Amino acid sequence: MMNIKNMQTLVAALFMAATTTAQTGNGGISHEMLRQIEQSQGAGSVNKALFNAIAANSIDNLAKNFGNQGELDTYFSTETKKQSIHDQKSSGRCWLFSGLNVLRSDFALRSDSLTVEYSQAYLFFYDQLEKANLMLQGVIDTAKKPMDDVRVQFFFKSPIGDGGTFCGVADLAEKYGLVPMSVMPESYSAENTSRLATIIKSKLREFGLELRGMVAGGKKAAAIQARKTEMLGTIYHILAITLGEPVKEFTYAFKDKNGKQQTEPKRYTPMTFYQETVGGPLNGTFIMAMNDPRRPYYKTYEVEYDRHTYDGHNWKYINLPMEDIERMAIACLKDGHKMYSSYDVGKQFDRKRGLLDLGNYDYESLFGTTFTMNKAQRIETFDSGSTHAMTLTAVDLDENGNAKKWKVENSWGPSYGQAGCLIMTAPWFREYMFRLVVNKKYVPADILEMEKQKPVMVMPEDPLFLEDK
Numbered sequence: 001m002m003n004i005k006n007m008q009t010l011v012a013a014l015f016m017a018a019t020t021t022a023q024t025g026n027g028g029i030s031h032e033m034l035r036q037i038e039q040s041q042g043a044g045s046v047n048k049a050l051f052n053a054i055a056a057n058s059i060d061n062l063a064k065n066f067g068n069q070g071e072l073d074t075y076f077s078t079e080t081k082k083q084s085i086h087d088q089k090s091s092g093r094c095w096l097f098s099g100l101n102v103l104r105s106d107f108a109l110r111s112d113s114l115t116v117e118y119s120q121a122y123l124f125f126y127d128q129l130e131k132a133n134l135m136l137q138g139v140i141d142t143a144k145k146p147m148d149d150v151r152v153q154f155f156f157k158s159p160i161g162d163g164g165t166f167c168g169v170a171d172l173a174e175k176y177g178l179v180p181m182s183v184m185p186e187s188y189s190a191e192n193t194s195r196l197a198t199i200i201k202s203k204l205r206e207f208g209l210e211l212r213g214m215v216a217g218g219k220k221a222a223a224i225q226a227r228k229t230e231m232l233g234t235i236y237h238i239l240a241i242t243l244g245e246p247v248k249e250f251t252y253a254f255k256d257k258n259g260k261q262q263t264e265p266k267r268y269t270p271m272t273f274y275q276e277t278v279g280g281p282l283n284g285t286f287i288m289a290m291n292d293p294r295r296p297y298y299k300t301y302e303v304e305y306d307r308h309t310y311d312g313h314n315w316k317y318i319n320l321p322m323e324d325i326e327r328m329a330i331a332c333l334k335d336g337h338k339m340y341s342s343y344d345v346g347k348q349f350d351r352k353r354g355l356l357d358l359g360n361y362d363y364e365s366l367f368g369t370t371f372t373m374n375k376a377q378r379i380e381t382f383d384s385g386s387t388h389a390m391t392l393t394a395v396d397l398d399e400n401g402n403a404k405k406w407k408v409e410n411s412w413g414p415s416y417g418q419a420g421c422l423i424m425t426a427p428w429f430r431e432y433m434f435r436l437v438v439n440k441k442y443v444p445a446d447i448l449e450m451e452k453q454k455p456v457m458v459m460p461e462d463p464l465f466l467e468d469k
Helices: 004-024 031-039 044-055 059-063 094-111 120-141 150-157 166-176 194-216 221-243 270-277 322-334 363-367 375-380 426-432 445-451
Strands: 250-252 266-268 286-290 299-303 315-319 339-343 388-397 403-409 421-425 433-439 456-458
Touching: 044 059, 059 363, 094 120, 094 166, 094 270, 094 339, 094 388, 120 150, 120 166, 120 194, 120 221, 150 194, 166 270, 166 286, 194 221, 266 270, 286 322, 286 445, 299 445, 315 445, 322 339, 322 388, 322 403, 322 426, 322 433, 403 426, 421 426, 426 433
Parallel strands: 286 315, 299 456
Antiparallel strands: 250 266, 286 433, 299 315, 339 388, 339 433, 388 403, 403 421
16 A cells, blocks of 8 residues: 555656646657757867857957958959948948939939039938838728738738838838938938837827727728828828928028039928939839749739829839849940849948948858858748848959949948948859849830739738838
8 A cells, every 4th residue: 555655755746747748748848858968069169169259249250351451453344333331320221322322423423514412301201101001001091900911910010110112212202202411311310220219100000009999890981091191290290399390491502413503592381392303203113123042033013002192103113033133233334324233231341341241240150050051041930031121332354344333322321331332242243132223224125014913912911021121
């Protein structure tokens, strides 16, 4: 007969076994699995030495490839005219800076000697107001769907943001015009957007719930739209006292690159200034090319709700091999024109030298493992995607006309990297470049025809369709 002590021991053992089973199941880390993991580690002295080194240093400093630290080749056989470098500060407006870089560069080419510095704050004001309307109208459009519907959650999860694409530059500039930086300079909240975004997001979510309630309560469409207009008035007020009231009229005289006034002062509105410096519509003059090896090439795709204005253009792109993208980029640069382009800029980036190269860091030797995913696999697993827009400004070609390296104007200030620019080797460019906006005059006729095909609609949740920041 079992005594009390033995009974207690048995109960404790059964309880421990049951607890262990409940914790691990079939896929948890069991004690035996943990023992095997621990035994798989290398010699203790080696691991200890690595830990001592990494504990007191950054991983990148230890993984930096010393053999790749020679003198940096800064020569480029084809380079567009230099222009001033701007700084987006602590904001995600790289798309806006890169897009306006292209527009002011094109103006300088057309005018031969005049320059212009566009106000990022002006267009950002309307970008935020338009995105607020896009969210509120999207909530109205989907109000009869449940809150856990994927599209309803899309609007409430990220009601507004400061990222974007070149499509936003085109739609916003055509609708609201442009103004010089001197008449609407950057405010603190323009350069530091996170707190402003948090406040507006919270207000939009509150407004969104109210609009859903109005639809559910059977309110008439006119009443719902009137209330939405009142809501946008609140958002306008928040933007006006943080970014500044948008300029309606101003006087401006053009200068040359040395700052010498070249024209008589003239009165402008944002739209007349846009007409004088841009000259006409942007939409319809360019294509957006994407390199997405997960999907068939030479097909056109459109991203649902990936736009800046409700009544504007979704982001539409044609998926092309890197060889085609490079040929168009080279042709455009040879003709003196810069381009909007975007990249996964955080990969293999030597920030001190301003160099993006696949050989910058040897993480494999440091950690004793390999990293074998290709570009398609990195995209589909959310390991890589377009994160930052920069202005493609130069290429260095070999004797066969193939790119050896590229240069971009960045928007992190003139003292960053190579006088505000970054250099990308050709292998890095092919692995981590994703988007290129190029004027149609540099696009081969067969690609222009393919771009006209009815696009395949893809969802904004796709890992590659994050906004450039």
